[in-house]
Amino acid sequence: MSDLQEIPDKPLRSGYTTGACATACTKASLLALVNQKNTNEITITLPIGRDATFHIKECKLSKLSATCSVIKDAGDDPDVTHKAEISAKVTFNNTGTIEFKKGEGVGLVTLPGLEIAVGEPAINPVPRKMMTTVCHKILSDYNLTNKGVTIEISVKNGEQLAKRTLNSRLGILGGISILGTTGIVTPFSAASYIASIQQGIDVAIANQHKTLLINSGGRSEKALKNVFPNFPEAACIHYGNWIQETFEKIHISKEIQQVNMGIMLGKASKLAQGHTNTHSNKTSWNKQFIHQLAIEAGYNKETADKVLALNMAGRLQEIFTFDAEENFYQKLLQKCYEHCIKIAPKTTLNIYLINNNNQVIPYKKV
Known part of the structure; x- marks a missing residue:
């Protein structure tokens, strides 16, 4: 990660975090799986209380799983994950809990000291909470509270993108982190x-x-x-x-x-x-x-x-x-x-x- 670039002298457009994108994909995938019907657009509520609507780039559906993806828009921020394709594959499990799996392009935590335990996918606490919340809401709405959900987050070319971050130094290997505390990317934020x-x-x-x-x-x-x-x-x-x-x-x-x-x-x-x-x-x-x-x-x-x-x-x-x-x-x-x-x-x-x-x-x- 290098120093910030020069800040353009113009009004700057905000964008969405990888955590917000992963949550949108998760919600779209779980609804598709429950309804057995593809979806083209999905709206989520961000941690700051604002609604955000995402276009679904692709939705793959079977009786056992659904995978939806979005293209991340970081606004005018020079974010390494701007335009990255983020996807979530969801399946039901019998544990009654929400589980997270590392998909291709998402990092794995290998060193202690982070908020996420060693051996876990590098999906930070707030995005985990966002995804857990939307899953519980859908399971409740469709009377499926006896089921659990396994969420596998992937980022296309994430391993290559991670080379432009400090992830390896933090012991996060094999891909990028799923981040964000507000859901919003503020351009040129420190x-x-x-x-x-x-x-x-x-x-x-x-x-x-x-x-x-x-x-x-x-x-x-x-x-x-x-x-x-x-x-x-x-x-x-x-x-x-x-x-x-x-x-x-x-x-x-x-x-x-x-x-x-x-x-x-x-x-x-x-x-x-x-x-x-x-x-x-x-x-x-x-x-x-x-x-x-x-x-x-x-x-x-x-x-x-x-x-x-x-x-x-x-x-x-x-x-x-x-x-x-x-x-x-x-x-x-x-x-x-x-x-x-x-x-x-x-x-x-x-x-x-x-x-x-x-x-x-x-x-x-x-």
């Missing part, structure tokens, strides 16, 4: 990314890891793994742009004792000023602040003034040699350290500055 950060830390804790390796993304992680070559995958977290939320989670997670943080030069120039959300739509680097930082680090006015002519933070290396002994970078890292440790004061924090050539500078605490 909620799903922040949730993945929090889940990643929970997984690390559940697997007995007390030290985290956190980076903004894959590129900085690759550079920092040269410093920590054997670091366990389950303890590596991508914070993206959400430094505040990452350290808040670390702070309340008492099991985490140490954090090794990698940060790219551009993001460091923002964090040093106190911006703990470093997305370009939220903040940009402040040349005046960096100019003053250079003066505080002991550079003369002539050198510091060169900062004011730069158009991007990455070019600071043209003025200050990218080296651990360069006072400017140590001052920059000091400011970053102070803002992070303020959020999680009981954590042992080590910070490493990374440039585009994958060179790494450690912060030398005084």
Whole structure:
């Protein structure tokens, strides 16, 4: 999962979660099975109380099972599952309960620490509740309360789509997760990314890891793994742009004792000023602040003034040699350290500055 894209300057259309789509498919399939009649459209009530109507792409029906599918519409959100085909196959069982099975393209939980138990399909609690509710309502309406229902959720090409998510890092293998708490996808919302950060830390804790390796993304992680070559995958977290939320989670997670943080030069120039959300739509680097930082680090006015002519933070290396002994970078890292440790004061924090050539500078605490 990478940082969020630039947010378009226009009204944005919302969409529906994979959980809402799976629920629509489940309702359509169970009605088709009960009535032995295909359906073309289905309406469900979302967790936020709003009704949503879905077009059924395909409905396959027999005496024993029914399978309906929908095409997910994520609205204007750059969601990896936008336009994915999600389907639900339902059959009756004799347990009197609602059971969930992993279909093709849906992930399997293999590590502890998530809300779903190891060995279960990666269908989150709210979507499970949504599907269970619609099944119970239909069984009640048709006087079939003695029966149970087995729901098998599938996502076409889900295993390939999952490679563009953080699922494997969370121990979710073989496909995507069925997600959503409201049923609605808010375009360019940070909620799903922040949730993945929090889940990643929970997984690390559940697997007995007390030290985290956190980076903004894959590129900085690759550079920092040269410093920590054997670091366990389950303890590596991508914070993206959400430094505040990452350290808040670390702070309340008492099991985490140490954090090794990698940060790219551009993001460091923002964090040093106190911006703990470093997305370009939220903040940009402040040349005046960096100019003053250079003066505080002991550079003369002539050198510091060169900062004011730069158009991007990455070019600071043209003025200050990218080296651990360069006072400017140590001052920059000091400011970053102070803002992070303020959020999680009981954590042992080590910070490493990374440039585009994958060179790494450690912060030398005084």
